[in-house]
Every structure is written in C-alpha cells, then in structure tokens.
Amino acid sequence: MSDSNNVGIKEGISLKPAQGYLEETVPPFTPFMAMEEASRCLLCYNPPCSEGCPADTNPGDFIRAIRFRNFMGAAEIIRSNNILGGVCARVCPYEKTCEGACERSGIDKPIQIGRLQRFITDYEKTTGFQVLEAPKATKEKVAMIGSGPASLSAAATLAMKGYPVTIFEEKEKAGGVLSYGIVPARLPQYVVDEEIEYVTNLGVEIKLNTKVGKDIFLEDLRKQGYKAIMLGAGMQISRTLDVPGKELNGVTTAVEYLAKARSNSSDFNAGKHVVVIGGGDVALDCATTARLKDADSVTVLYRRTREEAPANRQELEYTESLGINFAFTLSPAVFEGENGKVTVVKANGTRSKSAMKLEADTVVFAIGQQPEDFSKIIEGIGLDKNNFVTSLENGITNIPDIFVAGDIDLNAKKTVVNSVQGGKIAAASIEKYLQKGGK
Amino acid sequence: MAKHADLSIDFLGFKCENPFFLSSSPVSGTYEMCSKFLEAGGGGVFYKTLTTTIPEECSPRFDASKKEGTPFISFKNMEQTSDKPYKDNLEAMRKLKKNYPNKLIIGSIMGMDEENWEEMARDYTELGIDMLELNFSCPQMTYEGMGSDVGASVELIDKYVRAVRRGSNLPLIAKMTPNIEKMEIPARAAINAGAQAISTINTIKAITAMDFDHFTALPVINGKSSISGMSGKATKPIALRFITNMAQDPELQGIPLSGIGGIENWEDAAEFIMAGASNVQFTTSVMQYGYRIVEDMISGLSIYLAEKGFEKLEDFVGIALKNIIPADDLERDFKIQPKIDYDKCVGCGRCYISCFDGAHQAIEWDNEKRKPTIDEEKCVGCQLCLHVCPVYDCITPGKITFKEEDQFGKGSLTDWKEDTVNKRDIIVGEYKRP
Numbered sequence: 001m002s003d004s005n006n007v008g009i010k011e012g013i014s015l016k017p018a019q020g021y022l023e024e025t026v027p028p029f030t031p032f033m034a035m036e037e038a039s040r041c042l043l044c045y046n047p048p049c050s051e052g053c054p055a056d057t058n059p060g061d062f063i064r065a066i067r068f069r070n071f072m073g074a075a076e077i078i079r080s081n082n083i084l085g086g087v088c089a090r091v092c093p094y095e096k097t098c099e100g101a102c103e104r105s106g107i108d109k110p111i112q113i114g115r116l117q118r119f120i121t122d123y124e125k126t127t128g129f130q131v132l133e134a135p136k137a138t139k140e141k142v143a144m145i146g147s148g149p150a151s152l153s154a155a156a157t158l159a160m161k162g163y164p165v166t167i168f169e170e171k172e173k174a175g176g177v178l179s180y181g182i183v184p185a186r187l188p189q190y191v192v193d194e195e196i197e198y199v200t201n202l203g204v205e206i207k208l209n210t211k212v213g214k215d216i217f218l219e220d221l222r223k224q225g226y227k228a229i230m231l232g233a234g235m236q237i238s239r240t241l242d243v244p245g246k247e248l249n250g251v252t253t254a255v256e257y258l259a260k261a262r263s264n265s266s267d268f269n270a271g272k273h274v275v276v277i278g279g280g281d282v283a284l285d286c287a288t289t290a291r292l293k294d295a296d297s298v299t300v301l302y303r304r305t306r307e308e309a310p311a312n313r314q315e316l317e318y319t320e321s322l323g324i325n326f327a328f329t330l331s332p333a334v335f336e337g338e339n340g341k342v343t344v345v346k347a348n349g350t351r352s353k354s355a356m357k358l359e360a361d362t363v364v365f366a367i368g369q370q371p372e373d374f375s376k377i378i379e380g381i382g383l384d385k386n387n388f389v390t391s392l393e394n395g396i397t398n399i400p401d402i403f404v405a406g407d408i409d410l411n412a413k414k415t416v417v418n419s420v421q422g423g424k425i426a427a428a429s430i431e432k433y434l435q436k437g438g439k
Numbered sequence: 440m441a442k443h444a445d446l447s448i449d450f451l452g453f454k455c456e457n458p459f460f461l462s463s464s465p466v467s468g469t470y471e472m473c474s475k476f477l478e479a480g481g482g483g484v485f486y487k488t489l490t491t492t493i494p495e496e497c498s499p500r501f502d503a504s505k506k507e508g509t510p511f512i513s514f515k516n517m518e519q520t521s522d523k524p525y526k527d528n529l530e531a532m533r534k535l536k537k538n539y540p541n542k543l544i545i546g547s548i549m550g551m552d553e554e555n556w557e558e559m560a561r562d563y564t565e566l567g568i569d570m571l572e573l574n575f576s577c578p579q580m581t582y583e584g585m586g587s588d589v590g591a592s593v594e595l596i597d598k599y600v601r602a603v604r605r606g607s608n609l610p611l612i613a614k615m616t617p618n619i620e621k622m623e624i625p626a627r628a629a630i631n632a633g634a635q636a637i638s639t640i641n642t643i644k645a646i647t648a649m650d651f652d653h654f655t656a657l658p659v660i661n662g663k664s665s666i667s668g669m670s671g672k673a674t675k676p677i678a679l680r681f682i683t684n685m686a687q688d689p690e691l692q693g694i695p696l697s698g699i700g701g702i703e704n705w706e707d708a709a710e711f712i713m714a715g716a717s718n719v720q721f722t723t724s725v726m727q728y729g730y731r732i733v734e735d736m737i738s739g740l741s742i743y744l745a746e747k748g749f750e751k752l753e754d755f756v757g758i759a760l761k762n763i764i765p766a767d768d769l770e771r772d773f774k775i776q777p778k779i780d781y782d783k784c785v786g787c788g789r790c791y792i793s794c795f796d797g798a799h800q801a802i803e804w805d806n807e808k809r810k811p812t813i814d815e816e817k818c819v820g821c822q823l824c825l826h827v828c829p830v831y832d833c834i835t836p837g838k839i840t841f842k843e844e845d846q847f848g849k850g851s852l853t854d855w856k857e858d859t860v861n862k863r864d865i866i867v868g869e870y871k872r873p
Contacts (some may be wrong), residue, residue, distance in 0.1 A: 030831035031873035039509070043728060068704040068732060070739035071872075072746070076441050129746070131441045 021292040025185045029119040038066040042382025051100030055421040075124040079131040083156035089118035089119025100272040134202040137164035140227040148176020151232035153423025159202040167330045170211035180259040183285040213377030228430045230403040235369035245335030251344035254366035273364025274298045278311035278366030286364045299325040371408040457482040462720035463547035478728040480728040483543025488574045494519040502657040504647040515647040524862035533566040549574040553602040560606030564859045576641030579667040585814035590616035593628040598651035607779035615639040622830035623688045638697035640678045642668025671723040675701030686715025705739030713759035774820030778837030790824035798823045
C-alpha cells in the first residue's frame with residue numbers, strides 16, 4: 001500500500017512536476033525534425049501565416065527557406081524583420097497569429113511555426129552567423145525609457161540606420177517584461193540575454209539602474225543632446241480587485257510575484273497553497289511558477305469559462321498537465337486571515353449561486369496591468385485615466401520629441417510581438433521626425 | 440544584413456548577374472513566364488526550344504514518381520517543342536533581350552535537317568539575343584532524326600553544328616543527352632564542329648510508373664503510353680556524374696559547362712558548380728514550386744560562399760574536381776567505425792536490421808533493453824547504419840583504425856589498430872546534413 005499522503009494518487013504519477021523551474025518546456029527541433037516539419041508546409045501563395053504575423057517576421061518566407069535548405073537565409077529573414085526573433089519564437093501567441101492563419105489546418109494541424117523560428121534563431125547562434133551589422137552611429141542621439149521589447153526593437157531599428165541610441169532602465173537587468181514577467185520554462189533568461197546582446201552589439205547602449213524622473217530627468221536628456229525620446233516603459237502596476245482582506249500578508253500581484261521568482265531573490269516564497277486570480281497568460285505564468293517552485297496546491301480562479309479565457313490554449317493545457325487546478329466562473333469575495341496573514345480565499349460564482357472556500361497562504365492578482373503615471377516625469381504628456389499614453393498614430397505623441405511604443409501605448413495590442421512591431425513603427429516615426437530637422 | 444558573396448560570373452563573354460537560369464522547357468515558353476522569373480532575380484533564360492513546325496501534343500502528358508510522404512522526386516514529361524507560333528516566339532525573345540539587357544537570353548533551336556538548322560540560326564541571330572543552345576537531346580520527339588537521336592550520333596552533331604555556324608556568329612551551346620554511355624564523344628564532336636560550350640543533362644528516357652487497371656505506363660493516353668523524358672531531383676546524381684565527366688575530359692578542358700538535372704535549391708546548384716559547371720539551369724522544381732525558388736538559391740549560395748570566404752563565384756567553379764578520382768586510387772588502408780550515442784538512441788533497431796540484412800552482421804541487439812551494440816571485430820566501417828538511423832546525430836563516425844602492416848608489407852585482413860604513434864589525420868566527411 002502506498003503511504004497515506006499519496007492516497008488517491010495513481011501509481012507512477014508523481015506529485016512533483018518532473019520539470020525544473022529553469023527548464024524550457026518545449027524541446028528544440030533537431031535539423032531532421034525541422035526539415036520534416038518544414039516539408040509539411042504547403043508553401044502557400046501569398047502565405048497567410050506571413051500576413052498573420054504582427055511584426056512582419058515573414059514566416060512564409062523563412063519556412064520556405066528551411067524547406068529549400070537555406071537555413072542562413074531563413075535566419076536573415078527572421079532577424080532583419082524581428083530583432084527579438086528568438087524571444088518571439090517562444091512567447092508568441094501563435095494560435096492567434098501565424099499558426100492561426102496556417103492553411104495546413106485544413107488538412108490536419110498547423111505547421112509549428114514558433115518551433116521552426118526557434119530552430120533557426122538557435123542555429124544562428126550556434127553557428128555564430130551574424131545577420132545584422134550596424135553602420136557607424138553618426139546621426140542624432142535618441143533615448144529610450146525602459147528596456148523591454150518595444151525599446152529593444154526601436155533601438156535596433158534606429159541603430160541599423162546609423163542613430164546612436166541609449167536605453168535608460170530603472171532595474172538592474174535589461175529586458176523589461178522579458179526578464180521579469182515571464183516564467184523561464186517559457187522563456188529562459190539566456191535567450192533574453194543573448195537577444196539583448198544582439199541589440200547592444202549593434203551599438204545600442206543600455207544604462208541600468210537609471211530611472212528617468214529620479215536618477216536623471218527629462219530636461220537632462222534634452223540638454224545632453226537627445227533629439228528624440230521614446231517611452232517604452234510597459235505596464236509596471238498590477239491591477240487588483242477591491243476584495244476585503246486584500247491588505248493581508250501573502251496577497252500579492254503578478255508583477256511582483258514573477259519578478260521575485262525570476263530574479264531568484266532570496267525573499268521569494270512561492271507559497272504552499274497558491275491561488276491565482278485571472279485567466280490570461282500572465283495568470284498561467286504565475287501558476288506555473290508556483291507549481292515549478294514546489295507549491296503543493298495551485299488553483300487558478302477565473303470569472304469566465306475556460307473557453308472565454310484569453311490564455312494561449314497550448315499553455316493552458318500545459319498548465320493543466322502540471323496538476324494545477326482551475327476554477328472557472330468564480331470570483332474572489334473575501335480573503336480571510338490569521339495574524340495578518342492570508343489563510344482562506346472565499347469565492348462566489350459569477351454565473352450561479354455557487355460558493356467555494358480554498359486554503360491559501362499566497363494569493364496572486366493577475367487580472368491585468370497598467371503603466372505607472374508618467375504625467376510628472378514627462379510633463380504635458382497625454383494620458384488616459386489608466387495612465388496609458390494617448391498616442392496619435394505610429395508612436396507619435398502630443399509632444400513633438402516624445403514618442404511611444406509597446407504596452408504603455410494606449411493603441412497597442414499588449415503582446416511581445418506587437419511591441420516589436422510598435423518599436424519598429426515608432427523608430428520609423430523618429431527617423432522621419434529627425435530627418436525633417438526635429439519638427 | 441549578412442555578408443553575401445558576389446554571384447556574378449562570366450559565361451562565354453557575357454557577364455551574368457548570377458548563375459541561375461531557366462532551362463529551355465515548359466517554364467520558359469512565353470515572354471510573361473520568362474519575365475516573371477527574371478523579375479524574381481533569375482540571371483537569365485534558355486527560351487523554350489522552337490521548331491518551325493508546331494508539334495502535336497498528347498493529353499495528359501505528365502507523370503511523377505514519389506517516395507513515402509515526399510513531394511514528387513522525379514517527373515516524366517511528354518511535351519515536345521513550343522506549341523506557339525514560331526514568329527510569336529521569336530518576337531518574345533526579341534522583347535526579352537530589349538527589356539532585360541543585363542540578363543542572359545538564350546534561344547534554343549531544334550532543326551529537322553541541315554537547311555532548317557541554318558535557317559533557324561539566321562532567324563534567331565537577328566533578334567539580338569546573346570547565344571544559341573542547340574537541342575540535341577530531347578528524348579520525346581515524335582519525328583525521327585530529331586532530339587536525342589542527334590545527341591547519340593557524332594555524324595549528325597557535326598553536320599548540324601556546322602549548319603548553325605553557317606547561319607550565325609553567336610556563341611553556341613550544345614545540349615547533350617544522358618541516354619548514352621560516354622557523353623564525352625558527342626560533346627567533343629560538338630566542340631570540334633564549332634560549339635563553344637556544353638549544357639547537360641537533358642531528360643532521361645524513362646517510365647515513372649505503371650497503371651494497375653489499364654496495364655500500361657503512366658500517364659495513360661486513351662489506354663496507351665510511351666517511354667519519355669524523366670527529370671527532377673532523382674536525376675541529380677546522374678547529372679552530376681556527367682558534368683564531372685565533361686569537366687575532367689582532357690579534350691574538353693576550358694570548355695564552359697552549364698549544369699542541369701534535379702536542381703531545386705542552392706545546395707543542388709552549388710554541387711554542379713563544384714563539379715565544374717559555371718552556371719545551372721532548372722525546370723522541374725519551378726513546375727513544382729514556381730519561379731520564387733530562385734530567391735533562396737541566390738540568398739543561400741551567396742551567404743554560403745561569403746561564410747566560406749569565397750569572394751567570387753568563379754573561384755568555386757570546379758573546386759571538387761581534383762578530389763574526385765578513379766576508385767582504384769582511393770586509400771583503402773583504414774576504416775572509420777560508427778559510434779552510437781545512447782543518450783539519443785530511441786531503440787528503434789533500424790541500424791541492427793540494416794547491418795544484418797544489408798551489411799556485415801556487426802550490430803548486436805539486446806531485445807530486453809532495445810539497445811544496439813557495435814561489434815568492433817565484425818564492423819568494416821561501411822557506415823550503412825549511420826545512413827539509416829532516423830535520429831539526428833545519433834550514429835556518427837567514431838574510431839579510426841589502420842591495417843597492420845605484416846612482414847610482406849601488405850595489410851592483413853584481420854588486424855586493425857589505432858594509430859597512436861603517428862596520429863595520422865583522416866578527413867571525415869559531412870554526415871549530419873538533414
């Protein structure tokens with residue numbers, strides 16, 4: 001007989017996930033597998049996958065290049081369109097972008113475009129093949145605030161055109177959401193570091209531990225000769241719900257929880273019984289983090305149904321495979337605690353009179369994020385009530401030398417791949433502005 | 440952007456932008472078709488062969504052979520020369536040269552008799568195109584004494600090259616047939632009669648498949664079929680052999696070669712160039728995938744050459760020729776035994792089956808553990824297992840051993856030792872290409 005702790009657990013199924021917190025979930029393609037997968041591609045005319053990519057990474061062309069044994073050409077296609085090709089290969093919501101548009105679905109299932117892209121960007125790195133080489137940076141100086149995907153993409157685009165770019169990052173590590181907001185099982189840190197290195201190799205400078213508005217001010221940047229400044233600071237503040245008990249210890253937010261876990265901070269405690277509130281990819285990342293960091297029970301509470309959850313389906317299935325519980329159409333009603341520490345989450349049905357009581361020592365809000373308030377740092381910048389920058393179009397703001405891209409842009413779709421594209425577009429606007437002599 | 444080598448290369452005095460051409464075939468049969476290819480980046484076109492009389496065609500006229508899940512690997516074509524009016528085709532070639540002065544435009548001729556060859560050569564020369572290709576090799580002509588019948592006859596080649604020479608001062612390229620044992624003989628005849636270059640191969644006489652209900656070959660033309668020309672990827676090894684033969688023939692030294700046969704990507708093209716071709720032509724891959732394939736040929740070859748440190752394509756032409764030697768000149772005093780990476784091995788047993796059934800029974804199989812083990816005593820280093828293993832980088836070349844010299848100075852059959860003294864270097868070939 002198995003011991004009492006394992007009652008009800010099927011023999012051979014471990015309580016602990018086999019995978020480590022730092023281990024990448026999806027294994028890489030070998031060259032054989034990549035060729036096989038690429039040969040499944042129907043090589044469509046005007047490939048819908050390419051139209052499906054928000055950052056114009058052009059999967060139709062790079063898969064065709066793989067199919068015709070032109071791996072380096074494939075790397076060139078990816079890298080010259082998407083500086084964060086290796087990152088996007090791992091975190092893109094493919095099912096809504098390229099793979100969602102794949103015509104092969106009409107036969108069986110879409111080409112695994114993300115994995116092929118990852119194969120090529122890995123290949124590029126292991127062979128030491130250098131696609132991009134920046135010209136001498138002789139043009140006007142440009143500054144970026146924040147070092148997330150939008151800034152990295154904009155900086156690389158401008159560096160390739162001969163602009164010297166400096167990125168100001170408040171944290172000790174560059175990468176923004178890539179380094180602080182995603183579970184390593186989905187995006188290992190070395191991938192982020194390598195792609196940042198790619199950008200700095202183009203001549204882009206990143207100043208860490210430098211918060212604009214505290215360590216350096218906007219007027220300083222202007223005085224130092226920065227002719228254009230792009231705001232790419234992302235969404236730093238987690239939204240929470242007004243639930244009684246939310247001030248209890250153990251109640252935290254996704255931004256904080258993921259950042260602490262990721263930077264391996266010693267005061268990070270995953271919790272034993274974790275409740276995550278939300279139904280998006282960030283909520284799944286929190287749940288996965290908890291589980292891979294050895295929490296005993298993890299429950300995701302979401303106010304709508306599984307079908308309505310915005311999270312990526314593959315990620316959802318993967319999360320379930322780790323033994324994470326999901327409770328749909330439930331919303332937290334009250335957090336109860338002892339000695340100032342949360343112990344119980346009570347939730348009510350959103351579409352029925354159901355009620356649920358869960359033991360919890362950790363509660364994570366993952367119901368969305370918003371930017372910090374930049375109204376004092378960049379005086380006069382147009383913001384909506386949630387602190388998003390009300391850009392006009394193409395990253396242009398109401399202040400001539402201030403541009404915006406990424407999640408902080410009200411008009412942007414909040415994904416990494418959209419931020420890459422946003423960065424490229426804002427870079428084009430900056431170039432246009434500087435070419436006209438800063439008018 | 441990545442570094443790209445210059446792909447421009449000379450062909451009979453014409454500076455070609457790159458070495459990628461359409462062969463004279465269904466894919467180069469109108470102005471619009473050729474133009475689309477040139478716009479996609481192609482270096483030039485061999486316009487579809489004309490005859491002064493339009494041939495009658497059959498329907499259907501194609502078949503293809505496949506293997507497992509692959510796209511077709513060889514293709515059978517029964518189409519003959521152009522089915523468009525002669526005059527219209529001439530105008531198309533004239534317009535191509537006018538609108539694409541920097542691209543190589545070549546007309547392909549097939550005459551019926553000496554007079555006809557000469558007359559056509561005159562007509563073509565007036566168009567302002569760059570060169571003429573003489574089609575001595577189409578295997579599906581329905582008229583006797585045309586196509587590959589000519590390519591097999593030294594007398595006819597001599598007669599027709601001279602006839603064309605009378606009608607034209609343009610450079611002449613003789614397109615040879617592979618349906619013959621020694622291509623050098625007709626090729627020399629063509630050069631001696633006044634041709635400047637050789638292009639090959641044309642299609643191989645073949646039957647791709649049979650029909651199981653109507654008991655004939657495919658395609659079925661009202662219950663019947665015929666032997667005709669096969670092309671596509673499967674013909675590449677034969678074509679590479681012929682190009683190598685041409686390039687190594689002492690009497691053909693310095694004669695430019697244009698390589699044809701199963702080319703669908705830059706690696707295929709590079710192989711022909713290594714074997715001595717200064718440019719390549721293709722058709723079947725275009726029929727399958729469209730003119731756009733030239734984009735990856737240009738990108739792939741120019742990046743590869745730059746990465747390898749070649750500044751210009753010319754330096755790459757024929758680079759493999761000195762390393763392709765008669766089989767009896769190869770060193771035969773060592774063996775490279777394979778090794779199995781057990782971390783990668785999935786236990787399929789394919790190496791065991793192939794070694795037992797197709798080689799030297801040198802792999803033992805533990806059925807309990809599903810594990811193959813190489814018996815070093817029995818293994819002769821043929822490496823069949825490496826080729827059949829479906830796992831990437833699992834079976835690789837391993838230990839190198841040398842024949843022990845016995846007292847008579849000849850290697851014995853059984854003693855193989857590692858060379859720990861001289862540490863002789865043995866070059867191991869590429870084995871991981873997917």
